[in-house]
Amino acid sequence: MAILLLALFCTAPLVWQLITSLKPDPELTRIPPLLPVQPTFSHYSALFHDPTFLRIIMNSAIVAASTTILALAAGSLCAFALAKLRVVCSKLFLGLVLSVSMFPPIATVSPLYLIIRYLGMRDTILALVITYTTFSLPLAIWILTSFFREIPEEIYHAARLDGCTPFRAFIRIMLPLAAPGVFTTSILVFIFSWNEFLFALTFTATPASRTIPVAIALFPGLHELPWGDMAAASILVTVPLLILVFMFQKRIVAGLTAGAIKG
Numbered sequence: 001m002a003i004l005l006l007a008l009f010c011t012a013p014l015v016w017q018l019i020t021s022l023k024p025d026p027e028l029t030r031i032p033p034l035l036p037v038q039p040t041f042s043h044y045s046a047l048f049h050d051p052t053f054l055r056i057i058m059n060s061a062i063v064a065a066s067t068t069i070l071a072l073a074a075g076s077l078c079a080f081a082l083a084k085l086r087v088v089c090s091k092l093f094l095g096l097v098l099s100v101s102m103f104p105p106i107a108t109v110s111p112l113y114l115i116i117r118y119l120g121m122r123d124t125i126l127a128l129v130i131t132y133t134t135f136s137l138p139l140a141i142w143i144l145t146s147f148f149r150e151i152p153e154e155i156y157h158a159a160r161l162d163g164c165t166p167f168r169a170f171i172r173i174m175l176p177l178a179a180p181g182v183f184t185t186s187i188l189v190f191i192f193s194w195n196e197f198l199f200a201l202t203f204t205a206t207p208a209s210r211t212i213p214v215a216i217a218l219f220p221g222l223h224e225l226p227w228g229d230m231a232a233a234s235i236l237v238t239v240p241l242l243i244l245v246f247m248f249q250k251r252i253v254a255g256l257t258a259g260a261i262k263g
Contacts, residue, residue, distance in 0.1 A: 014235075014238065017234045017235055017238075019034070019036065020227060020228060020231035021044065021231035021232040021234075021235050022039040022041070022043075023036040023039075024036065024038060024040050024042070024228075025228060028227050029227075042228075043229050043231065043232035044232045044236070046229055047232055047233055052207045053215065055207055055208075056207055056210055056215045057212060057237075059207075059208075059209060059210060059212075060194055060211040060212045060237075062125055063125055063129055063132065063193055064190045064194045065190070066125075066129045067129050067136060067189060067190075067193040068186050068189045068190045068193065070129065071133050071136045071140045071185070071189045072140060072185060072186055074133070074140075075137055075140030075144055075185065076140075076144050076170075076175065076178075077170070078097075078137075079140075079141050079143075079144035079145040079147075079148050080144075080170050080174055082094055082148075083145050083148035083149045083151075084151075084153070084156050084174065085166065094142070094145060097142070098138050098142055100134075100135070101135070101138040105198050105199065106198065109202050112199070112202075112203075113203065116131075116203055122203060122204075122205070123203070123204050123205045123206055123208065123209050124209055127203045127209075128200060128203060128204070128209070131199050131203070132192070132196060132199070135192075136189045136192055139188060139189065139192075140185045143181055143184060143185045144178065144181050144182065144185055146181070147180065147181030147182075148174060148178055148181075151174060155173060155174075155177070156169060156174060159173045183248070184248075187244055187245075187248055191241055191245075194241065195213060195241075196211075196213065197213040200213060200214045201213075212233070212237045213237075215233070216230055216233050216237070219233070
């Protein structure tokens with residue numbers, strides 16, 4: 001019963017957004033009715049006919065995909081080195097990497113803004129990709145290190161005896177064996193990049209590089225806020241993430257708990 005109540009509490013905002021997105025404009029500010037008398041998809045239609053909103057969706061997809069690729073490329077190499085190579089003070093290095101994630105974003109946004117403006121990258125997708133990759137790397141390295149450590153040492157040593165260089169052994173042997181961890185990490189990094197708001201709000205100024213969370217927060221309204229359109233946009237950008245989580249929830253849990261239990 002407690003789990004059911006908790007589930008209802010967590011899903012209530014999403015359900016309310018769905019109801020709001022289906023209400024005609026005259027019913028948006030009236031209760032009752034709680035449910036729309038005549039459901040309408042006009043709010044969704046308005047979004048799909050807005051080229052700016054489609055451009056913003058594309059921006060979010062590019063930023064999230066690019067961040068995921070870069071974080072996996074750098075994080076997997078670093079995790080492999082920490083797990084399988086003789087790195088001096090590897091545990092200390094991993095602790096320092098994880099300490100980066102302890103800084104609250106609000107404490108770093110000002111200096112990062114000054115650096116990005118100095119480099120002439122403000123209001124660019126590149127600025128978001130670099131920032132998101134930096135802040136997602138600790139998570140990627142932590143998860144992938146746990147997966148690489150679970151691979152038996154004998155497999156790596158056998159590859160080395162067969163003449164593989166460390167990099168070739170990583171590409172041909174270790175990376176395929178760690179595929180579940182790579183897959184888990186990619187989902188988590190993608191979700192982080194898709195939902196991030198503070199840096200996107202600070203570093204972007206126009207729809208040319210703006211992402212979905214910022215666009216929804218800055219929905220225009222001359223005399224009143226377009227609650228229906230905002231609710232429809234929230235549903236559109238949340239449903240893909242919900243599908244990903246429900247499809248791959250076991251892999252996500254496995255990635256977060258990897259290495260927690262020693263055999």
